[in-house]
Amino acid sequence: MLKIGLLGAGRIAGVHATAISAHAGSTLVAVSDYFPENAQKLAAEYGAEARTTDEIIADPSIDAVLIATSTDTHSDLIEAATAAGKAVLCEKPVDLSLERARTCLANSAPTGQPVMIGFNRRFDPNFGAMKAALDAGEIGKAELLSITSFDPAPPPIAYVKVSGGLFRDMMIHDFDMANFMMDEAPVSVMATASCIVDPEIGAAGDVDTAVVTLTYADGRIAVISNSRRAVYGYDQRVELLGSEGLLQAQNMLENTVVKSTTNGVTGAKPTYFFLERYMPAYAAEWGAFVDALTNGADIPVTLSDGIDALAMAEAATQSAQTGMPVKLGDV
Ligand SMILES: NC(=O)c1ccc[n+]([C@@H]2O[C@H](COP(=O)([O-])OP(=O)(O)OC[C@H]3O[C@@H](n4cnc5c(N)ncnc54)[C@H](O)[C@@H]3O)[C@@H](O)[C@H]2O)c1
Numbered sequence: 001m002l003k004i005g006l007l008g009a010g011r012i013a014g015v016h017a018t019a020i021s022a023h024a025g026s027t028l029v030a031v032s033d034y035f036p037e038n039a040q041k042l043a044a045e046y047g048a049e050a051r052t053t054d055e056i057i058a059d060p061s062i063d064a065v066l067i068a069t070s071t072d073t074h075s076d077l078i079e080a081a082t083a084a085g086k087a088v089l090c091e092k093p094v095d096l097s098l099e100r101a102r103t104c105l106a107n108s109a110p111t112g113q114p115v116m117i118g119f120n121r122r123f124d125p126n127f128g129a130m131k132a133a134l135d136a137g138e139i140g141k142a143e144l145l146s147i148t149s150f151d152p153a154p155p156p157i158a159y160v161k162v163s164g165g166l167f168r169d170m171m172i173h174d175f176d177m178a179n180f181m182m183d184e185a186p187v188s189v190m191a192t193a194s195c196i197v198d199p200e201i202g203a204a205g206d207v208d209t210a211v212v213t214l215t216y217a218d219g220r221i222a223v224i225s226n227s228r229r230a231v232y233g234y235d236q237r238v239e240l241l242g243s244e245g246l247l248q249a250q251n252m253l254e255n256t257v258v259k260s261t262t263n264g265v266t267g268a269k270p271t272y273f274f275l276e277r278y279m280p281a282y283a284a285e286w287g288a289f290v291d292a293l294t295n296g297a298d299i300p301v302t303l304s305d306g307i308d309a310l311a312m313a314e315a316a317t318q319s320a321q322t323g324m325p326v327k328l329g330d331v
Pocket of ligand 1: 007012034068070092
């Protein structure tokens with residue numbers, strides 16, 4: 001039974017606490033937070049202890065930590081935890097700074113401790129089935145990928161200001177999905193971005209609507225569309241055209257009822273947001289981490305994968321500012 005420490009007791013930490021406790025191979029022993037009362041509340045819900053982050057990292061009886069703290073703490077905590085002999089599952093993104101993320105890899109790799117990055121969408125049953133069909137050769141060679149990723153509503157401005165911007169905070173998931181589906185990183189990134197949903201987002205120096213085109217060495221293409229607002233719910237679709245067919249992963253709906261009347265044919269909206277849509281994915285992500293630690297399976301999403309996605313976010317940010325394509329090798 002793996003003993004787990006959870007660093008951070010905010011929004012996503014609650015999701016992970018559920019997954020850790022529900023898994024037969026892991027037990028949540030301690031929770032920390034910058035605000036101790038947050039840690040106490042979450043720890044109490046799961047029969048764990050509230051401790052400081054330093055105490056958890058220094059405790060030799062804890063096998064692994066899950067880092068669900070604010071993004072600007074991730075690299076420091078990955079380094080501290082791996083140096084203390086702990087395996088790590090860290091939330092995305094690795095860091096707000098690509099340079100700092102690369103240093104984090106250089107500093108943590110020599111410890112030999114496994115580090116997984118929380119790109120939960122790889123574990124979504126729909127996207128997983130799509131990737132399995134692709135890998136089985138069912139649509140031939142992947143040639144044109146389209147990823148649609150719209151949030152139902154923008155986050156609070158206070159969040160926007162510390163998020164690192166849409167490309168590092170939101171589209172980072174889609175960059176990783178592109179790498180997952182296309183099985184390699186692109187060579188160039190071209191971004192067009194605007195602020196058309198909420199002028200306050202623009203005033204905070206960010207964008208809320210963006211389209212990115214990724215071009216691969218052999219000419220294959222991926223297109224990612226993001227918006228911070230979709231009034232009908234969380235819109236998460238992936239479409240992949242291959243040399244011998246097409247794969248499409250559609251939205252999860254609130255229910256499957258379709259109403260047909262003289263007025264037309266209508267159905268339910270997509271589930272509201274990531275907590276509703278991706279619960280099974282977070283549980284499967286945790287299962288894959290436990291599997292890697294206990295059965296010697298490969299870490300399915302590595303720190304290097306996290307850095308690849310962050311490099312694409314950096315390139316997209318530069319491209320949106322200059323209006324020019326950016327070669328990934330230049331960032
Ligand atoms: N994979 C996903 O779907 C997903 C979804 C949401 C958030 N995230 C990521 O998870 C991270 C947390 O996001 P959130 O929405 O839960 O934020 P949040 O603000 O709700 O929670 C973060 C918590 O970390 C605490 N904290 C900060 N520094 C700390 C430290 N050194 N030690 C202990 N606690 C500390 C804060 O007090 C806060 O309670 C971010 O990096 C975000 O990008 C990922």
